[in-house]
Amino acid sequence: MTADKSAPVSGSILVVGGGISGLTTALEAAEVGYEVVLVEKKPYLGGRVAQLNQYFPKLCPPSCGLEINFRRIKDNPRIKVLTLAEVEKVEGAAGDYEATIRINPRYVNEKCTCCGACAAACQTEVVNEFNFGMNRTKGAYLPHPMAFPARYVISPQIVGTEDGQRCQEACVYGAVELDMQPRTVNLKVGAVVWATGWEPYDATKIDNLGFGRYPNIITNMMMERLAAPSGPTGGKILRPSDDKAPASVAFVQCAGSRDENHLPYCSYICCMASLKQATYIRAQYPDAKIYIFYIDLRTPGYRYEKFYKKVKEDKNIFFIKGKVAEVSEAADQGVTVTAENAVTGEKIHQTVDMVVLATGMQPTAVNAPLPADLKVSPDGFLINDFDKGGMFAAGCANKPLDVVSTNQNSTGMALKAIQTLVKR
């Protein structure tokens, strides 16, 4: 029998970002035997994938894998999770960092049983950011049904109002704490993994595609929420202006991506995402017509290629090679997509009930530079310097990726972090 039950060396790892990338790095390192602190700025873990209805190409729900990951956290005392937490500063060198973390108030403490009495009492409704503003939620809310930690949040908007008081009075467990203040935590860690993820590119910046001007032009991430059982429509895909079941939908690929004026790079996931979303619509509406305007269909690899082939078999899905020049309003709240077929040269005006912009991904760090000594590409992606070590970027903070590759990459980054802690 071996006597040594611990990992070969000690030290702790700070993982910044609780999306699928950060979760993966944190869990993989902790299951080797290392102490990990996982910091997430939102009130729940799961990040972008928590907002997705299904993963491509398996069409399986992301909450399935998240549930396993949350259970792994529950069963592993080596992981400490901080939500509503933002890293303010990381200083030091590989093996010896000091991190300053600000924890913003949830206004709900650990006594919360998730009973929902606060939400029932609350009268104010606030914009539901989880659903990209497509509906509203109570000022006291659970971000989504599978939220982990399963604890309510009180919107700062109702703090100091009568509604705040109502929530506090409704909670018989003393969990609502309206005078909760932000606090700062200092941590000593040996390695830092930045898994700060991505944001959908702001589609209002793409003038010619009409987003924000016409209600029936939505982004691909909004489509995920529309199709999700926990979304604003309970999973029914309806066009925003009048809740009509769409008879025709156009997908505009590379909305912002591969475009010098917006994102010069390819966002990696949008082709597969649109093919997947086409299946959402087709599953709900047997007669709906779908038009996909693309430059190249990037569905590489046996799995994605197979999926593309299957989607192609659907006679109601039309693929048009051509970059969309304009999206404008048409009669009856419809939308017209104007493009040129790159092969035939033919000008196309396709009027549809609804348009989905396949908007790309931008690293979160591009809009909020990270408070540490990191190399950053002109697009805001963090560049890994393995010779220097100590701090690493994982997942989409590092480059545009799909979930599978993100998880591979993030598993590898757990090892890079561990290497930093190993005294050779």
Place this chain on the structure above:
Amino acid sequence: MDKKYGMYICTGCGIGASLDVDALCAVAGEEGFPVQQHPFLCGPEGVAMIKKDIAEKGINTMVIGACSRRVNFDIFRFDGCIVERANLREQVVWSHSRDVFPKLTEEEIASGDAFDRVQMLAEDYLRMGMARVKKVSLPEPYLLESLSRRILVLGGGMTGMAAALDAAKAGYEVTIVEKTGALGGHANHWRQQLPTATPYEDLLPPRVERMIQSVQAEPKITVRLETMVARIAGEPGNFTVTLKKPGEKIEFDVPFPLPPEMRVNEKGEELDAETLQARYKEYNEGRIDILTFDPDGEKFGAVVLAAGWRPWIPEAGQLAHYGFGDLPDVVTNAQFEKIAKEGKIKRPSDGKEAKRVVFIQSPGQGDDSDFAYTGAVTSLVSLKQAKYVREDYTDGKAYIFYQHMRTSGQMEYFYKSLQQDPGIFMTKGEVVQVRQNGNGLVVEADNTLLGEKIAVNADMVVLATGMVPVTVDDPVVNLAYRQGPGFRDNDIYDGYCDSNFICFPYETQRTGIYAAGAIRRAMTVEESVEDAAGAALKAIQCIESVNRGVSVHPRSGDMTFPDFFFQRCTQCKRCTQECPFGALDDDAKGTPKPNPARCRRCGTCMGACPERIIGFADYNIDSIGSQVKAVKVPSADDYSEPPFRILGLVCENDAYPAIDMAGLKGLNFSADVRLIPVRCLGSVNVIWIKDALSQGMDGVFLLGCKHGDDYQCHFVKGSELASIRMKKIGEALASLALETERVAQFEIAIDEYDKVPRIIDDFVASVEELGPNPFKGF
């Protein structure tokens, strides 16, 4: 463990308002469990109350009647105690609103013939909880007698070297086994490598030489050239590996299982065990059986499979329209790379400078796919090779015909930089034909961006063919496992050794063996090297988990493992055959030999065993069976119209959370079902179903994950195996004169909580239509 029981009932979150808590406490009394209630059990006072009992009364085995076990997991964890969570909140009061299931009125109570379905449900869950804690024990870890922390890396190419270096840097000893006489693999034949960093424009000198030097300089790495695996026997943490020279025949070459056609007689009937054994011996003559370990074998803790790929070569006539095989100047990209590595690009036919080169990405003939096994790699390789043409000849011209230029992510910059080169022409298009034209070639293409039909003269044509994973030809790992030497189900993945899971890309059906690089997907060097780090991490993690005596993913940290009561084994081999992870090897008689470190604790063996001799410390035939038997089944003796009782065995990974969500959302479903979470539907033993029916329950359903090629089962085969067993149970039911419709299996995904009420209520309705179980009351 001397069990001291206790029950704690929370009356918060609507439990006390909905239920008669005194009556619940009385249920505890029936079994002699001391009981306490608290209005806020998960709060500091409630927890202190339990801790006080633990400290003062020595309570160590308890039922907590409160919320779901999915929440407050840390609050109700007490070291050294057995804790069962009776889910009175999500699955009783939240999903059975008093608006839908009203409390009894005074008159109804007075009548004596009315019953409160919700109260009955809660009471049953407490009874079931008590029954379970009586039957389970605290797990003790399975520890190996000796543990090896060494990692075996199969393949000395870029992926294998990267994995070895990464593991070594984390402090682990590594042996690289490479079949050829040199490290480096395919990368040795490359002129240049793709860019890996901003601005993604210039090609890089191959990294392979530096990588080889690093490997050679690393004292923790041993390199074994001209070596391959004859067999890997044993289990993670303690693999016994026999290595050999390629081509050698040795007695420790791994034996192969009999192919299906040899397992049957002329009539197609399965042969008897003795004949099978004789045939197996004959089939594997000269090879020692898997249960004999090589005394000279080397010990390893885990394996990284990085054996890579071979270039896809079209068979004769397969690409006749491109002249491959007939026209010597039509080559594959791998052949072209070798030519480019040797110096200026010259065409094979006559050594003339190849200044006009056409690259073809797709096989054409109406298909817009790239060649097989290409991924995004071949788009990038063609761009790289087009640059070679331009490097070698200032007047050189490269043409790329593609259907979809696959330069995902930041590699788009590389593509863009080539678009600026006036000597490189790229167009979407379908190449129709390549033919000889005098001293050169002509490439004809349709539907291009430059015109409907075009023809290009070329000195050479390069077919951007793919990278075939070597697992297509050979299992490589040569596992001395009864289920066979290779990874299972690679056919789902086109022969790659890939994971089925998007969330868990390193999970395969062979614990402790992690694939990396092009053996599991077409990847660039950069991607492969990154993948290697992940596989190395998983190998290390597996070793450390085995060292702690706990399971790896998905039941990470689980200390239980299957225990066998061999005296009653009838050598039916079902457990060995059905284990999704090949954890069991049977001997000549068919008695299983467990390898607990290979096991992932799903319980499929337990579900398979007709003799019911397999179980876990906290999860076994008796623990679930006792829960089933603890359900009170009212009969006509109790009420004039007794309620139905239906058992639901639900997958704890997906179905159980979905039911919790239904509760959270306030969705109501029948109060006549009794749900028991199971580790996986694969662990469901049909005896539980028979138990339920024979004690008068009216129906049984299984609720689990989707199966098929895109299975969502975390244990690969569980829900599929359950569905096979359910089909077979029909006969047993018929022999009891029960309708087969009383037993059913349904699929549900975790996010389909909105479907929970319909699935359950429809099944209840269908059973009610059949009428009560005739055994009720006997």
